[in-house]
Amino acid sequence: MRLELREITKQFPGVLANDRISISADRGKVLGLLGENGAGKTTLMNILSGLYRPDSGEILIDGEPRLFSDPADAITAGIGMVHQHFMLVPVFDVVESVALGAEPVTGLVHTFDRATARKRVVELSAQYGLHVDPDAKIEDLPVGVRQRVEILKALYRKSDILVLDEPSAVLTPGETEELFAIIRGLAAGGTTVIFITHKLNEVLEVADTITVLRRGRVAGTVLPDETSREELANLMVGRDVELTVTRSPAKPAGVVLELVDLNVRDDRDSMAVRGVNLEVRAGEIVAVAGVQGNGQTELVEAITGLRQVDSGSLRIGGQVVEHASPRRVSDLGVAHIPEDRSRDGLIGSMTVEENYILDSYHRDPYSNGGRLDWKVIGEKAEVGVREFDIRTPSIETHVGALSGGNQQKVIVAREFSRPVQLVIAAQPTRGLDVGSIEYIHRRIIEQRDAGAAILIVSTELDEVLALGDRVAVMFAGQIVGVLSSDQATKEAVGMLMGGVH
Ligand SMILES: Nc1ncnc2c1ncn2[C@@H]1O[C@H](COP(=O)(O)OP(=O)(O)OP(=O)(O)O)[C@@H](O)[C@H]1O
Ligand SMILES: [Mg+2]
Structure with a gap:
C-alpha cells in the first residue's frame, strides 16, 4: 500500500518531538528513516502504529485518510511494527509469541488452536526464509532470531506496511545480511517497508529512498545513488562529522x-x-x-x-x-558501560539526575554525612547533559521518556564523570x-x-x-x-x- 504521513505534529512535555513531518513510501518500496538520537523517528512510527495520537496531521493509506485509535486498529489496517525495544514475553515459545492476540479459535470453547497457528508459522517461515524453530522458548533464542520472531508476528497479522525500528542494532553482520534479504523479499512481494537505522552503509544498501529527520523535522529526502555517507551524516547532525x-x-x-x-x-x-x-x-x-x-x-x-x-x-x-x-x-x-542498558545501566522510572548517581550516591561529593546533596547532584548532572548533548527537557525527566540513544548517553556521561x-x-x-x-x-x-x-x-x-x-x-x-x-x-x-x- 502507498503510505503517506502529512504534516504530523506531536508535542511531549518540553519537547516538540514531531514538527510537521511529512514522509511517504510507495507500495513495495523500502523507505530508510535516519536521524540523530531524539530526532523523533520512534515517535513518528508510534503514531503510525496507533500507540500515540498526533496533535495534528494526517495518515493516508492508498490516499485514504486514516486515524488509529489504538495499536489493534492499526494492525487491522495492515500496519506491523517491530519495536526498538523487543516486546516478546521470554517464557512463551515461538508459536505462542507470534499468534498472541490473534489466535485462531476452535470449537465452542475459546481455546488456543496451537496446531493451526503452528502450521501457519511454519509456512510463513518457509515462505520468507525466516529460519526459526516454532517450538523454541523465546528466552533461549539469540537476539537475531528473536528479531525474526518479531517479523513473523507482523507477517502473521498480514502487514502490508512493515516498520522496523533499528532492527540491526543488536544483530551480527551475518544476521544483518539475512535481514536485508528478508526485507528485499518482502518488498518484492509488495510490502511497504520503513527501515530505521543509524548505520549509514545499511540504509544506502537497502533503501529505495532515504528521509532524514533532525530535531523533529524533515532535514531532507535523498536517493541512495545520489548521496554519500558524508552527506547523510551532515543532514542528520547539521554539521560535518568525522x-x-x-x-x-x-x-x-x-x-x-x-x-x-x-x-x-x-x-x-x-x-x-x-x-x-x-x-x-x-x-x-x-x-x-x-x-x-x-x-x-x-x-x-x-x-x-x-x-x-x-x-x-x-x-x-x-x-x-x-x-x-x-x-x-x-x-x-572502574567505570562500566553495560551491554543491556535497561537491565544493568538505568532505572527508567527514575529521573536523569537520580540515574546520574545510581552507583555513586554513597560517595563524595554527592553524599555528605549520609545525606544526599541534591544541589551538587543537580549541577553535576547538568554538566553531563551539556557535555554529552543529552536531549532531555530537564534533569528531572524520567529516563524512560528519553529516546534510546539519549538513554545510552546518560550512562556514558555518568560513568565518565569521575x-x-x-x-x-x-x-x-x-x-x-x-x-x-x-x-x-x-x-x-x-x-x-x-x-x-x-x-x-x-x-x-x-x-x-x-x-x-x-x-x-x-x-x-x-x-x-x-x-x-x-x-x-x-x-x-x-x-x-x-x-x-
Ligand atoms: N512518551 C514520551 N514522553 C515524553 N517524551 C517523549 C516520549 N517519547 C519520546 N519523547 C521525546 O521525544 C523526542 C523524540 O524521541 P524519539 O524516541 O522519537 O527519538 P528517536 O529519533 O527514535 O531517537 P533514537 O535514535 O535515540 O531512538 C525525544 O526528545 C524524547 O525524549
Ligand atoms: Mg528511537
Whole structure:
C-alpha cells in the first residue's frame, strides 16, 4: 500500500518531538528513516502504529485518510511494527509469541488452536526464509532470531506496511545480511517497508529512498545513488562529522586489569569463558572483538562483579576481585558501560539526575554525612547533559521518556564523570547516531590518554578497528588471537571471529 504521513505534529512535555513531518513510501518500496538520537523517528512510527495520537496531521493509506485509535486498529489496517525495544514475553515459545492476540479459535470453547497457528508459522517461515524453530522458548533464542520472531508476528497479522525500528542494532553482520534479504523479499512481494537505522552503509544498501529527520523535522529526502555517507551524516547532525577516529599511538604503562586462566559459566551452567588470559595496561585500549554469544557478555559480567567466577584469577590495580561485589569493583575506580542498558545501566522510572548517581550516591561529593546533596547532584548532572548533548527537557525527566540513544548517553556521561583507573565498555555506541559515536569515541581516547586502562567489547568491527590499540578476538569462550593495531585488518579479525586461525 502507498503510505503517506502529512504534516504530523506531536508535542511531549518540553519537547516538540514531531514538527510537521511529512514522509511517504510507495507500495513495495523500502523507505530508510535516519536521524540523530531524539530526532523523533520512534515517535513518528508510534503514531503510525496507533500507540500515540498526533496533535495534528494526517495518515493516508492508498490516499485514504486514516486515524488509529489504538495499536489493534492499526494492525487491522495492515500496519506491523517491530519495536526498538523487543516486546516478546521470554517464557512463551515461538508459536505462542507470534499468534498472541490473534489466535485462531476452535470449537465452542475459546481455546488456543496451537496446531493451526503452528502450521501457519511454519509456512510463513518457509515462505520468507525466516529460519526459526516454532517450538523454541523465546528466552533461549539469540537476539537475531528473536528479531525474526518479531517479523513473523507482523507477517502473521498480514502487514502490508512493515516498520522496523533499528532492527540491526543488536544483530551480527551475518544476521544483518539475512535481514536485508528478508526485507528485499518482502518488498518484492509488495510490502511497504520503513527501515530505521543509524548505520549509514545499511540504509544506502537497502533503501529505495532515504528521509532524514533532525530535531523533529524533515532535514531532507535523498536517493541512495545520489548521496554519500558524508552527506547523510551532515543532514542528520547539521554539521560535518568525522566518520573515522584519529588517535596517537598508545603509551602503555603498568598492568591495571589482569585475567589469568579465567573460567566463567553462563546462565545454563555451561562454561562460557574458557581459560582466558588477558592484560590491559594503563594508557591502552584493548578491544575485544567477536560475534555476539562467544563469551564476551559473561567475561564483562565477571570483571564487573555481576557474575560469579568459576575459577582463575582476576585482579584490578593489583587487588584480587574474583569474588568482589559490583559496588566494590566500582569503588576501585572502574567505570562500566553495560551491554543491556535497561537491565544493568538505568532505572527508567527514575529521573536523569537520580540515574546520574545510581552507583555513586554513597560517595563524595554527592553524599555528605549520609545525606544526599541534591544541589551538587543537580549541577553535576547538568554538566553531563551539556557535555554529552543529552536531549532531555530537564534533569528531572524520567529516563524512560528519553529516546534510546539519549538513554545510552546518560550512562556514558555518568560513568565518565569521575576519575577511574579502568573503563569496561560493552557495546558503548550501540543505538547512537554518528555524531554521538564520534563524541564518545573521542572521550574514550581522552580517558586513555589521561592514563586509564580501557577494555572495549564490541561486535562492530569498525569500532574495534577504530579504537583498539590491541585487538583480542573471542571465539567459543576463548581468546583465539591478540593482534596489534597494525596487524588488525578487517580480514584478519574477521577470520578469527569466524573461528578460523
Ligand atoms: N512518551 C514520551 N514522553 C515524553 N517524551 C517523549 C516520549 N517519547 C519520546 N519523547 C521525546 O521525544 C523526542 C523524540 O524521541 P524519539 O524516541 O522519537 O527519538 P528517536 O529519533 O527514535 O531517537 P533514537 O535514535 O535515540 O531512538 C525525544 O526528545 C524524547 O525524549
Ligand atoms: Mg528511537
